[in-house]
Amino acid sequence: MMGLAAQLQACGVEVRVCAPPDFAELLxxxxxxxxxxxxxxxKMATKAVTETKPTPATAPAPAKGLPERAAEMFAATYASVAAAAEGCDAVVATGLLPAAAAGRAVAEKLGVPYVFVAYFPTYLPSPHHPPLVWPGRPVPPEVTDNRVLWDLNADTLNELFGGAINTHRATIGLPPVGDVRDHVFTDRPWLAADPVLGPWPESADPGVAHTPGVVHTPGVVHTPGFADAPAVVQTGAWIRPDDRPLPADLEAFLDAGDPPVYVGFGSMPLRDAQDVTRAAIEAVRAQGRRVLLSRGWADLALTDDQDDCFAVGEVNQQVLFRRVAAVVHHGGAGTTTTAARAGVPQVVVPQMADQPYWAGRVAGLGIGAAHDGPVPTAGSLSAALAVALAPEVRVRARAVAATIRVDGAAVAAKLLLDAISRG
Structure with missing residues (x-):
């Protein structure tokens, strides 16, 4: 979103960003x-992985169910977005369904264009991949047809969120919706993922070469034989400008020896963070490499004071990743794309949501390795690193880097301004 916002600002457009308070400093x-x-x-994520089982005397009230939390999310999001969007000409939304549904409701009330954007292909309906499975809502194991799975997905989302969304729509004078998923996604969602790294199935023209820095017309991809699949507009990844220099102490560590292996799990709070850290450091050392540890939301900390390890906080990954030997990470869309652009081999240790998808893409493209499961051991991670650090993988990573587009946010900004001009 920051990448899109920066492009819009460059066009002279006023931008207002609604986001959790965690991102205030970054924005x-x-x-x-x-x-x-x-x-x-x-805070919510950290609490979820650190809280212990309460005793009967201290047990809290039963946790709220998803429908109740959805109702609160829709109401709170609508209030914030409605206030921020006053006088605006368009609403771009992403994220959890109730929050995005509130964004669409605001756009409807204002009578302005609304766009939903996904950052990975498998969030959007297609016969070529199954939907994400909602916690506590497993699908019957005998059901394997993706069309049927997406139908079940629509039913599940209606059951979980339909009542809350329609109740609040009624309070603001909007009619009910029958299919909340398709209502939120629309029949023309945007996919802000690189066409090589995260292609939409049945790509309109996969052989078209794209010149970095040039705005191209994105393909609108219709999926034959799947009536409910939307016409997806793949813009390319939205990459935010970042010209921050690296801290002086980090520069000194990088200059003091061979390129290190970066290890970081971003916004994943990790239940056994220090066990994972020990395993990672041991695995990197087993490959004869230095370690650059990113603290992240898990607050990872060094396990000893040896000079082959260094810990960093929030830094410019676009610059940093070009100076490391490999990137071990959780597999978020942004980190995966940044590492791919840098031409550096990756080891993805997926934790949840879209991360298994990106792990599979990294392995499938031959630009790194996908760790089997979310909890690495020193042995399992060392084996994955051995794959990623092979010379042929580095060559392949550099080749793929040359194909990654950097104009996705510019494409999206132009599309949005065109939509506004059409009214």
Whole structure:
């Protein structure tokens, strides 16, 4: 979203960003005004992995169910976005269904264009991949047809969120919707993923070469034989500008020896963070490499004071990844794309959501390795690193890097401005 916002600002467009308060400092540094939205995601995620089982005497009230939480999310999001969007000409939404549904409701009330964007292909319906499975809502194991699975997915989302969304739509004078998923996604969602790294199935023209820095007309891809599949507009990944220099102490560590292996899990709070850290450091050392540890939301910390390890906080990954031997990470869309652009081999240790998808893409493209499961051991991670650090993988990673487009946010900005001009 920061990449899109920066492109719009470059076009002279006023931008207002609604996001959790965790991102205030990051947005402020980019000169983007933040309208705080909801509670701290970091605090909620950290609490979810650290809280222990309560005793009967201290047991809290039963946790709220998804429908109840959805109702609260829709109401809170609508209030924040409605205030921020006053006088605006379009609403771009992403994320959890109730929040995005509130964004669409605001756009309807204002009578302005609304766009939903996904950052990975498998979030959107297609006969070529199954939907994500919602926690506590397993699908029957005998059902393997993707069309049927997507139908079940629509039913599940209607059951979980339909009542909450329609109840609040009624309070603001909007009619009910029958299929909340397709209502939120629309029949023309955007896919902000690189066409090589995260292609939409049945790509309109996969052989078209794209010149970096040039705005291209994205393909609108219809999926034959799947009536409910949307016409997806793949813009390319939205890459935010980042010209921050690396801290002086990090520069000194990088200059003091061979390129290290970067290890970081971004916004994943990791239940056994220090066990994972020990395994990672041991695995990197087993490959004869130095370690660059990113603290992240898990607050990873060095396990000893040897000079072959260094810990960093929030830094410019676009610059940093070009100076490391490999990137071990959780497989978020942004980290995967940044590492791919840098031409550096990757080891993806997927934790949840879209991360198994990106792990599979990294392995499938031959630009790294996918770790089997979310909890690495020193042995399993060392084996994955051995694959990623092979000379042929580095050559392949550099070759793929040359194909990654950098104009996705510019494409999206142009599309949005065109939609506004058409009314």
């Amino acid at each position: 402020d540094g980019a000169g983007l005004p933040l309208v705080p939205l909801g509670r701290s995601i970091r």
